[in-house]
Amino acid sequence: MLALAMAGFSHGATAQQVGDPSESRGPRFLLATAERSRPVPVDLTRSAVLRRPLSLAFDSTPLKQALAEISRQAGLSLVYADDVLPAATLVNLRADHIAVAAALMDVLLDAGVDVVFTRDGRATLVKRPPGPAVQLGSIAGTVTAAGGGTLLPRATITVTGTRLTAEADAAGRYSISSVPVGTHRVRARMLGYAAADTSVVVEEGKETVVDFQLKAQAIELEAVVAVGYGEKRRENLTGAVASIGSEPLESRPITNTLAAIQGVIPGVVVERSGGQPGVEDFSLDLRGASSTNGGNSPLVLIDGVPGKLELLNPADIETISVLKDAAASIYGARAADGVLLVTTKKGTRGATRFTYSTNAAITKLTGMMDTPNNYQMAIMDNEANIHNGAAPMYTPDLLNRVRIGDPTPIPHPIYGSSGRMLFFTNTDWRKAVFENGFERKHTLTASGGGQNSSYYLSGDLFRPGRRDSICQRQ
Structure with missing residues (x-):
């Protein structure tokens, strides 16, 4: 029965063609009433349910499965017996905003059934009453090339407006049977030849002979250039390919993609040549040094487009594949140092997903030795002066004041004339300047898609670790 009540049904003489059932290849939409012994046509223009838009994508889908999808989207539950529908029928239909009636008309074409509705809101598929026997004939002939008479095997011959078609055999002959009696247009076509068509009169029980002579025709084909910018299945590659997915990149609290792949992909050498927070400088190497005066960086393709890996957010990467051997040769001279194929994340069909x-990290200075305190520095200054043949800079009294951290400064013993002061307090200036930093990163993504499109949006906010100098704080 109908899961959603049928509303707005009416019947009229102009709603549908009500003639001989055999004249219509699609289903008829009928309304069964107690007042009439035979169902009457439904006015499709006034039925809200039959005009409801659907979005369908059927590719060799079984007929029953296609009907189930139409019923689900339309809110219908069609009732039919197993022997009503033809077995092993496949449906091919792709359409957006197609009406329920049009969808049923397409998938039930030549099925020999009608859709019958009742006043209480039920819909049933019933076999169409048999009409008079259809008178049939056949069409046969030969397809050759015009001028020389060369046979054209594999030429396609079609009866226009029907699903009747045939292919010429090795001798150029073809035959189409079960052609309804009447006048038809028959077309023959083959690649490299101009299509030809003619009008044919088919008589009952007779074979109509139609021969075609096709004229050669120059066709312009698009030039195919194998640039390699695209995706290749792993089994289609001839060389070894190293690759990683998104998990190793997302599990590391790193904001730079080059830093994220450091030590992760075999054979990929990533060197850091700068340490300034947020603007680190990296170099990438796959095949070693190949030039003494040029760069050795590999070709980076992001979704088939050359780009810079360090400008890409690691959270947006789906996979990274590395081509180092002959597999990179299809990319030309720019692939002399190898190729990195980067695939970014894509949206998937369904509701929007956020x-x-x-992540947060503490950044600190590395590779520095411990700094001596003021007293140790004063002792070393005195020793340096003595070894240099000069008088010690710090007297025993000054050394004692340095050791205890006397808060009262005095004019510098050597540079006092220029206004410099000597402080005795113990201050670790390197620690004050290069203090630990705290960096944070926030990433927000939105993805989804429909039947024919998808989307993936992402944004990230990165605050690098900040090391305030003593001058900035003062």
Whole structure:
């Protein structure tokens, strides 16, 4: 029965063609009433349910499965017996905003059934009453090339407006049977030849002979250039390919993609040549040094387009594949140092999906030795002066004041004339300037899609670790 009540049904003489059932290849939409012994046509223009828009994508889909999808989207539950529908029928239909009636008309074409509705809101598929026997004939002939008479095997011959078609055999002959009696247009076509068509009169029980002579025709084909900018299945590659997915990149609290792949992909050498927070400088190497006066960086393709890996957010990367051997040769001279194929994340069909991730890290200075305190520095200054043949800079009294951290400064013993003061307090200036930094990163993504499109939006906010100098704080 109908899951959603049928509303707005009416019947009229102009709603549908009500003639001989055999004249219509599609289903008829009928309304069964107690007042009439035979169902009457439904006015499709006044039925809200039959005009409801659908979005369908059927590719060799079984007929029953296609009907189930139409019923689900339309809010219908069609009732029919198993023997009503033809077995092993496949449906091919792709359409957006197609009406329920049009969808049923398409998938039930030549099925020999009608859709019958009742006043209480039920819909049933019933076999159409048999009409008079259809008178049939056949069409046969030969397809050759014009001028020389060369046979054209594999030429396609079609009866226009029907699903009747045939292919010429090795001798150029073809035959189409079960052609309804009447006048038809028959077309023959083959690649490299101009299509030809003619009008044919088919008589009952007779074979109509139609021969075609096709004229050669120059066709312009698009030039195919194998640039390699695209995706290739792993089994289609002839060389070894190293690759990683998104998990190793997302699990590391790193904001630079080059830093994220450091030590992760075999054979990929990533070197850091700068340490300024947020603007680190990296170099990438796959095949070693190949030039003494040029760069050795590999070709980076982001979704098939050359780009810079360091400008890409690691959270937006789906996979990274590395081509180092002959597999990179299809990319030309620019692939002399190898190729990195980067695939970014894509939206998937379904409702909008939001993801949020955040990470925090502490950055600190590395590779520095411990700094001596003021008293140790004063002792070393005195020793340096003595070894240099000069008098010690710090007297025993000054050394004692340095050791205890006397808060009262005095004019500098050597540079006092220029206004410099000597402080005795113990201050670790390197620690004050290069203090630890705290960096944060927030990433927000939105993805989704429909039947024919998808989307993936992402944004991230990065606050690098900040090391305030003593001058900035003062």
